[in-house]
Amino acid sequence: MGSNLKDVAALAGVSVKTVSNVVNGYVHVSATTRERVQAAIDELGYRPNATARSLRSGRSGVLALAVPELGVPYFAELASLVVDAAATHGYTVLIDQTAGAKDRELVVLGGIRHHLVDGVLFSPLALGVAELRRRTDATPMVLLGERGLRGPTDHVGIDNIRAARQATRHLAERGCRRIAAIGVQSVGTGATARQRYAGYRKGLADAGLELDPALVLPAPRFHRAEGYAAMATLLELPDPPDGVFCFNDLLALGALRCLHTRGVPVPEQVALIGFDDAEEGSYATPSLSTIAPDKAAIATTAVELLLSRIRAGEPPDRPRRLTAGYALVARESSAR
Amino acid sequence: MGSNLKDVAALAGVSVKTVSNVVNGYVHVSATTRERVQAAIDELGYRPNATARSLRSGRSGVLALAVPELGVPYFAELASLVVDAAATHGYTVLIDQTAGAKDRELVVLGGIRHHLVDGVLFSPLALGVAELRRRTDATPMVLLGERGLRGPTDHVGIDNIRAARQATRHLAERGCRRIAAIGVQSVGTGATARQRYAGYRKGLADAGLELDPALVLPAPRFHRAEGYAAMATLLELPDPPDGVFCFNDLLALGALRCLHTRGVPVPEQVALIGFDDAEEGSYATPSLSTIAPDKAAIATTAVELLLSRIRAGEPPDRPRRLTAGYALVARESSAR
DNA sequence: GCAGTCTATTACATCGTTGTAAAGAGGTCC
DNA sequence: GGACCTCTTTACAACGATGTAATAGACTGC
Structure with a gap:
């Protein structure tokens, strides 16, 4: 089952790139080759290797969410909404628990699974503006929670x-x-x-x-x-x-x-x-x-802000601070 | 900051492999080169690219956890424990919510982020033995929950x-x-x-x-x-x-x-x-x-079982069914 | 002085994928 | 018949890392 493009290509009697073209729905592939390749794909049970794709494209389709603990309902509900919001954009979410501990929050700032994660949503407890300012990792990051933190970082929260x-x-x-x-x-x-x-x-x-x-x-x-x-x-x-x-x-x-x-x-x-x-x-x-x-608003806003930063590709000239509603x-x- | 081994090597005036050797703590590196390389690393703020490593090594250090919804305390608490258990082994956890919907559970069976995930912990609601049997994805998987499912899959749960x-x-x-x-x-x-x-x-x-x-x-x-x-x-x-x-x-x-x-x-x-x-x-x-x-036992047992399957590298000859305690x-x- | 051993460093290939550029096949036009 | 299309397919390089094997150099011992 660990088949790759090469195996499929060999079986179908075409080049690796042609298989890739079929997989990605490239238009200029003749009906006959497309069929032949598809048959080979089915026979081998080929699945594209997300890691290789990610290395090639520079995007992994993974966001990280760092919260103190999922055992606290607020964070669990927020995580649930974030996961769903990310999913609607084709992203998956990787969870990190910091327990609100300074050392573990610093690890988050330093970068989780560098380059394996396209962006970070972070709900810090222990860290302050000083630490945030010292951050050098270039992975886009959006903070969840405290609107008051006048740091250099994008932020979504309520008043x-x-x-x-x-x-x-x-x-x-x-x-x-x-x-x-x-x-x-x-x-x-x-x-x-x-x-x-x-x-x-x-x-x-x-x-x-x-x-x-x-x-x-x-x-x-x-x-x-x-x-x-x-x-x-x-x-x-x-x-x-x-x-x-x-x-x-x-x-x-x-x-x-x-x-x-x-x-x-x-x-x-x-x-x-x-x-x-x-x-x-x-x-x-x-x-x-x-x-x-409005947790749903916080989650969707944060995910969208983060994705826009990821798409832009460059560090923000100045942080955006978005405010969600409450009742x-x-x-x-x-x-x- | 998007520096790689090549950049570091150029700055330090050594080969790419030497930098790699330093990064990985290879012993046969002279003290002087090590220093020079380390200085270059620090200056550029180099961070290894986890994606490239993962492609090379075939391991990502990421597990997936698929549950119906984190909004339900049981799954939130379980997720929390799983994340911690995985972390003690150097693994990170990616979360998928299925809402207990059949189509979304089938997606999980089909494979999440193929090859980007070393193993899957899955708590299915809608799927039965028939679907599990039809699974072709080779990613190691451990089920959480129903001990009674006499399927072909590893399993951890209570009686x-x-x-x-x-x-x-x-x-x-x-x-x-x-x-x-x-x-x-x-x-x-x-x-x-x-x-x-x-x-x-x-x-x-x-x-x-x-x-x-x-x-x-x-x-x-x-x-x-x-x-x-x-x-x-x-x-x-x-x-x-x-x-x-x-x-x-x-x-x-x-x-x-x-x-x-x-x-x-x-x-x-x-x-x-x-x-x-x-x-x-x-x-x-x-x-x-x-x-x-005993949720903690379920989480640690499941993670350890999954990791042992990952290490073994081969599909299980026959499924293991482990039972955790309760009170x-x-x-x-x-x-x- | 030379084989033999050990250390430090390197070039190269490779993981699986896709973008680029180019080549081959077939057809149309003048 | 040759220039010029379009359509289909291909070889090659590259993403960033590391394992392998090879190289150059330093040192030992006789």
């Missing part, structure tokens, strides 16, 4: 600050007066966390509320367990919160579980809002209010 | 029948007398669904319970919404169930949400058990009892 501000205001409008935040980060650059925190503070200000540092809790990895633990801490405060803005849905779901366990009614005593719109949240009880980024989805966890 | 039987018995032991099943499938071969259904019937028999066809509901895609709808149907029966075995956790979580909405206490009035052990289930309220397949995790949704 995190505005969305977080809106989420916070939503809780305030619902009547909350002590609004906590779960998810600030000191690790890495924590660009996402920082922006959502900034939005949170603006939202508080909008509502004329004071920032109480005791209500701001960290969560280095945005996992459920951290949300649970943070909520437990909040509930033990002398003056616990009546609303919580979690920087992603996993944190919110962890917090929700904690509230259930302690018998705290949601939303009556504590209202809750998350971020990401993981499908999971809409099936929780109570269903989870959240900020729903505040009010569900039961923040109902009045 | 679905036994696990499902145990789950059903678990509900019976808890006192349930009318145990429903959600998740039978008529689409495709539905091997997973069929096996879990078989286990369900055996479990009923073990407990001396009769099978009531009204309690067996379909779910073509194993999604939350289907679980919700099926549960709604069950609750409208004149004689509704007191226990439900859902063929995966998403169905169970959908069912759970439905029960909450109708005010049915879980597990007091209806007990619930799922399958897959999605992390989500352990944070639901009540937390979800489930069958927990029944009893949580609140089936507490006494």
